[in-house]
Amino acid sequence: xxxxxxxxxxxxxxxxxxxxxxxxxxxxxxxxxxxxxxxxxxxxxxxxxxxxxxxxxxxxxxxxxxxxxxxxxxxxxxxxxxxx
Numbered sequence: 671x672x673x674x675x676x677x678x679x680x681x682x683x684x685x686x687x688x689x690x691x692x693x694x695x696x697x698x699x700x701x702x703x704x705x706x707x708x709x710x711x712x713x714x715x716x717x718x719x720x721x722x723x724x725x726x727x728x729x730x731x732x733x734x735x736x737x738x739x740x741x742x743x744x745x746x747x748x749x750x751x752x753x754x
Contacts, residue, residue: 692733
């Protein structure tokens, strides 16, 4: 088995960790939105949970973007290694 370059190792780390961080942030944000909804009265609208739902979507998007960056780093590292 060939040795991995530093760029490939970083790419693999991003591919593994980004979805976990994104999912964790999404879960926390959704939990906080339900807590805000529970704390609000019966007439609560989107204002009570809108901010937390926005954060949840941003965490999800950050996880996807992190995976894509990691994938690009892995591919670039592989190409640099074959060109050496």
